[in-house]
Amino acid sequence: MPRYTPPLRDMAFVFDELLDVQAVLARFPDAEPIDSGTIAQVLEEAGRFCSEVLFPLNASGDREGCRFAAGEVSTPAGFAAAYRAFVEAGWPALSCDPAHSGQGLPSVVNNALYEMMNAANQAWTMYPGLSHGAYECLHANGTDAQQRTYLPRLVSGEWTGTMCLTEPHCGTDLGLLKTRARPLEDGSFALSGTKIFISSGEHDLAANIVHLVLARLPDAPAGTKGISLFVVPKFLPAPDAADGLGARNGIRCDAIEEKMGIHGNATCVMNLDDARGWLVGDAHRGLNAMFVMMNSARLGVGMQGLGLTEVAYQQSLAYAKERTQMRALTGPKAPDQAADPIIVHPDVRRMLLTQKAYAEGGRAFASWLALQIDRARHEPDEGARAAAARAVALLTPVAKAFLTDNALECTSHAIQIFGGHGFIRDTGVEQYLRDARINTIYEGTNGIQALDLLGRKVLGDMGASLKAVGAEIEAFIDAEGVKAEMLEFVDPLADLAQKVQKLTAELGMKAMADRDEVGAASVPYLRVIGHLCFAYLWARMARIALDRQPDGDPFYAAKLATARFYFARLLPETAAQIRMARSGAKVLMALDADWF
Amino acid sequence: MPRYTPPLRDMAFVFDELLDVQAVLARFPDAEPIDSGTIAQVLEEAGRFCSEVLFPLNASGDREGCRFAAGEVSTPAGFAAAYRAFVEAGWPALSCDPAHSGQGLPSVVNNALYEMMNAANQAWTMYPGLSHGAYECLHANGTDAQQRTYLPRLVSGEWTGTMCLTEPHCGTDLGLLKTRARPLEDGSFALSGTKIFISSGEHDLAANIVHLVLARLPDAPAGTKGISLFVVPKFLPAPDAADGLGARNGIRCDAIEEKMGIHGNATCVMNLDDARGWLVGDAHRGLNAMFVMMNSARLGVGMQGLGLTEVAYQQSLAYAKERTQMRALTGPKAPDQAADPIIVHPDVRRMLLTQKAYAEGGRAFASWLALQIDRARHEPDEGARAAAARAVALLTPVAKAFLTDNALECTSHAIQIFGGHGFIRDTGVEQYLRDARINTIYEGTNGIQALDLLGRKVLGDMGASLKAVGAEIEAFIDAEGVKAEMLEFVDPLADLAQKVQKLTAELGMKAMADRDEVGAASVPYLRVIGHLCFAYLWARMARIALDRQPDGDPFYAAKLATARFYFARLLPETAAQIRMARSGAKVLMALDADWF
Structure with missing residues (x-):
């Protein structure tokens, strides 16, 4: 039977060791203090709901689908009961405003909840997910009367x-x-x-x-x-x-x-x-009112990608350890069996580690970004709030597009690891690719996200927001670049940061002469920025793992190995994407539409 | 209504101008002479069958599916009638041995037939496709009595x-x-x-x-x-x-x-x-007997990828010309409408040109390879037969994996170009990605193809087969590299050829020390070799297009523009793949399976 295991250990790593969420939240004067133990408890309970209630309805919900008759829609068996349980447990209120009966937990926690819900059952999660969007929109834009009328029932999940x-x-x-x-x-x-x-x-x-x-x-x-x-x-x-x-x-x-x-x-x-x-x-x-909620809705779609990446990885990994086929190229590894488990094969490991590195890197990145949303709302210092808001605006399109593109790749790897069995409905992995396919489209296609990033967020403010995020990365490079054990991570990170600077300046010049240059470069540019963020966070995670190695906890050995894999096998994509981003509009625009 | 237009113009270009198929076939002492006009007629008729009979059954066949009851399978409505028409027209016999009532046409023609059949309806085409495989296997390995019993009825399509x-x-x-x-x-x-x-x-x-x-x-x-x-x-x-x-x-x-x-x-x-x-x-x-037919079966799967790439491109292109949405970044292009057709947007063009370049490059490559199959059988000179057979052995795994990987990307682009409408059943494009997903798996997964290429075909003969194909490319580089108008194509081709040489030597050395190095590098290595072949053929096609430019036929202008796009936007993938291929096995093998 397929299972979903909430990635609580890795979430604790991201929250406590990478981001020190508790310390950040402690600074907020207007927010309830919450310690990391409480966060861990909330996530553990949420994870149980996801794995025990939502996950078992995922494949059956896909098979059954929704039915329509005479203006009414019936959701698949079990969906309504799961929703009742969700409401009764108070999950819709988790990050809502206490003024409207919300629980006031930070976005970064709600975001982790949504990763797990999407991993367990994206189709189901879209019901409460869109409700939360409506809540945010009315919370930001509604009149007092509208808020009184709608917010409590959206917060409770009744509506x-x-x-x-x-x-x-x-x-x-x-x-x-x-x-x-x-x-x-x-x-x-x-x-x-x-x-x-x-x-x-x-x-x-x-x-x-x-x-x-x-x-x-x-x-x-x-x-x-x-x-x-x-x-x-x-x-x-x-x-x-x-x-x-x-x-x-x-x-x-x-x-x-x-x-x-x-x-x-x-x-x-x-x-x-x-x-x-x-x-x-x-x-x-109306569009302005809608855009208020757009950042969190777009990050929400990114979390759909991340959830699917994680759950597809878990199924792939279980299968790769269990399925035996062929001997290792270097000789038998399970001599007591007729063949070795396929996890001995380098190319199977390449696919597994790609899933793992994108899942863990995505979790770090999305959590970092969600914490910026909290900071943009609650930092006591106005400058810090503004800086966080700029980072959110800059990197939200990256989260939406990069995480969902990666999910397409990773869910497709899951099918490949399962071989012919992956193409069959019963094993359940082909559903992940079919579900993942919408995420690069809705809430603004990934092409639109890329235009937003390069055209509006980077070139639109002359690179100021990018420089601010770059400064955080530079500070890390300066601090860690002097340590021998970190050079394998810091050198390629510094190299990429420099190339991004050059590329951005070059594209800015070209765009002044021809706006089509923005559209020609935007999609590969977004991939490059996504990797810059991932490389930065993977380097930071490697730093922590190096420090914790003496503990002998295999979690840190795995983290370090995954960081090395990321730098060796995924980051090099930027070598191609930078060339593509630089290749100019002419090669795209030259051909008359009638001659295609 | 969706339509499929057989790419007859491009096939004529590949057959007559790029490969001069007629001249090659004329050399074969034991084959019926066939002129290019006859080939064109055959393909035109085949194309009509595909677009008029098979294509209309593609979406309905997907929706209806096969039904199973009491040991019997019913195929979707219309499939049996289409098969009768296929048999009555004599298509199963096209490339079969005249000694068994076949028509004796070359593989290169049969291959083009299969591209069109797969484009029109891959699920249907697998019925005759597998029959042809069985025919080839019995033709090569069956006793006289077996051949007499089975071949005529397989050739006729009766069985x-x-x-x-x-x-x-x-x-x-x-x-x-x-x-x-x-x-x-x-x-x-x-x-x-x-x-x-x-x-x-x-x-x-x-x-x-x-x-x-x-x-x-x-x-x-x-x-x-x-x-x-x-x-x-x-x-x-x-x-x-x-x-x-x-x-x-x-x-x-x-x-x-x-x-x-x-x-x-x-x-x-x-x-x-x-x-x-x-x-x-x-x-x-038995495996040896099976492997006799493996090359053509694998090329056959490549043609499934190519067919889907082409048909997905055609649907995307029609939609991109018709759907209006936003204004061009450089100002209105269709001022009489409320918005411009989306083909004005650079990123939509990037996806369309990717499809076009992979479809036309794939057609050139697959036809070149199929002609090598004919040459391996019929060249009068034994050395020429052997050389062609080596090229077939070397590049068949590339055709299988490269064309089907490209098809995954291109059918996914089709969905993206359609936006939300692409995710909906009715527009028909989501089926292409679902159908394409099996092609990277069966007939040997693409990972297995890559191991076959690098481990057996390249390193297994110390690079001799690769050198032989490389010599053809080098000759082209030497001849064209002195011409200014060809430098934009020849320079990157020569650069890649050189890098392939270095990479191959490096991997050969590493593999001697550790066989896992083969599995670690094989998948990116296959992508690099695929691009080497495509870059070579795109450069040759650009040469022809340059020569024909004075005619003013937009076909050649489009060919040249597509070649330029290929070199600017697709070939750079090799920059990343070479890095990945060189990154070594350690980064994949370091992590203990239990610690994933």
Whole structure:
């Protein structure tokens, strides 16, 4: 039977030894102090829920999928019960504002919870995941009345939420959207239009669904500056009713999509027919209101990639230790058996270590980034808050795209390690690749993330944010570059940091002459920045592992070996990506579209 | 509606301008002369069959899948009728031996037929594809009586064939196989055992199925040197019966697998219960008999990759020209529309050109290789035959692995270009990635192909075969390297050729000290050799395109632009792969299996 083991040991390493989360949180004047033992307890309990409740529903949920009939969606067997258990345990409230009955734990903890939930069952996790997005959006933008109406029930998990952005003719290009909002006399609006690809748009897990809908007011200017945000509940709130539910609103699910993966999550066509909604934030500024939650939503997709990377690794590893096939190239390793376990083969190890290095590197990076989100909110010093916010803005597109691209590679490796058995439904690993495939697309395609990184976040502020993050890396290089045992890590890190500087300057020059140079270089540039972050964190983890080696704990020996693998086998990708990033727009743009 | 357009123009370019197939074939004393006009006619007709008959059944076949009940398999609606049409048109006989009612066309033509068939419908194509493998195996190894019994009906397509190798506990490691063959008094054998993953093992397309089964004789030595090959027909041949069919044999389908893709092809568990079989070739030498057909079977899987690359490209391109989203970074290109077609975006072009360069490069490489198969059989000069055979042996694993790895990347790009719509069943592109996923696994995983290349084909003959292919490349470099207009192609090609030489020598030295060095380097080494072949052929194609530029035919302008793209954006992968290949076994082998 496949199993998922929550990576609690590695999370403790990242939280306590790499990031010293407890010490960072202790600085925050407005946050509840929380010690590392409590965090570990929370994660242990969360891990138990994920491995015991969510994971067993993953394969069955994929096979069964959601069913649609007469406007109603039934989720796969067990999904609703798991959701009830999730709500009863209070997990939706984990990182929510205590002012709205939240538990006020930091993002970095919630992020670790979401890694485990996604590893156990991404399709299921998208129901509460989108609710949390709706919570954050209303928390940042809603009126007091809206917050009072919606937040407590989103925090409790009694109601869930969605984001309704995409329409048939527009996904990336929201400026084209057509859904209309007509003002009503009482200050509310009547919305009409069609939304597609609405994850969790309809289901049987919760009593009400709070849709956040982008639409145009009658006087709206064309393009992205004429889009407003509305809250459109499935059932109108009725504060006096015992269940809080009033009349059924005119937003209905018309169909659900047949998809490649995430079959357990309902991807809905939503039809709005004079649905009542209320404006959230300012008129025509809906995209800005939406972008407030975008950073955490994008990191959330990165966590989907990380979760799948980890769970696929665990299945691969178990299989590679158990499956015997051929002898080691250097002679029998299990002479008592007819063949050796396939983990003796160098190329199987290459795939396993790739998964391991991307999973552990991803965990370090995502946790570091989530802690920056906490710092941007709570650091006592305004400058420190601003610096953290800049780092979050800069590196969120990297987390989204790098972690999900790596997940595609790693889930595909899982299939390869299983050989023919990996292609068969029953072993369960092919689902990981099918589920992972959406993560490079939604919440802004990875191509859009790359444009955001290079065009807006790096060149848009003349490299200032990148320099600030670079300064942290330089400080580490300066401190560790004088120590012989660290040179194998620091030298390639310093080399890459220097190349990034040169590459960035070169691309900045080229972009001034031709904006297409940004689009031509952006995707390989993002890969390079992802590796810069991973190389930095792997070097720091190697430092800790070297210090702890005398303990004799194999955890640190494994960490050191994985760091060495990362530098030897994964970081060299940058040699190719830098060349690609430098190769210019002309080679892409020369060919007339008709001649393709 | 999705369409598949047979790439006849590009095939004509490869056959006539790049390879001059007609002139090569004209040298063969024992082959029917065939002119390029006839080849073009054959391919045009084949293309029509693929686009009009096979392609419309691809998505429906995926959705419907095969059904299993009481030992019988029903293929999806339309599959049987398409197979009848295929047989009636005589396609199974295309490259078969005229001595057995074949049409005697060269492999290079049959290969092009298979590219198109796989592009149109890989799952369907696996039925005749495996039959052709069985034909080749019996043609090379069968007794006269076996050939008389089976070949005419395999050539006509009246019967189909399979290869029964894999068992539950062994795929790669055939030395472990357990199926037993007990000698009977009449010289035949009774076979018992279980085979799994038998593609096309049972179906409703043909009257009989000719299984080629690996099994052990009672006195067989352990391991791969104790495996014999048997022909085990579903119905015993009865030459006197009108339909040629006698009693039902004891080989039966017990179940079919639920899989990630190729749903239209039945992947069968085959149970042999005293099934009657006849020895093919020598006792205990079954693997050698099987390996005779391995080269063409592996190239056949490469063609599955190539076909999917091409068809995914075609769908992506049509969508990229039609879907409008955002404005070009350099300002509106379609001011009459609300947004520009997405083909204006550099990163969309990067993905399209990647598909195009891998499709056209793959076609050139596979055709070049298939022509070497024809040369190895028919060249009048013995030395030329031997040289061609060595090239085939060397580069077949490259074709299998490189083309199928590229197909994974390119079919994934197709989904990305379609955005969210690519993840939805209805657009049809997600099927390509699901189908493509098996091709890196079966017929020897790509890891095994890489070991075969580096360990056996390159180091095993001290680099002699590689040098021979290298000499052809060097001659081209010498001839073209003096021409200014060719330097942009010849310089990087020469640089890579030199690096391959150094790398090969270095790996040879390391492998003498530690065999794990072969397994550590083999996968990146194969990628490097694949690029060496592609760079060579792209440089040759660029040469032709430069010569033909004055004609003003946009085909050549596109060819040249694609060559430039290949050198700028795809070839640089080698910079990373060479580093990875050189990084050594230690970094992979250091970690104890228990500490992962």
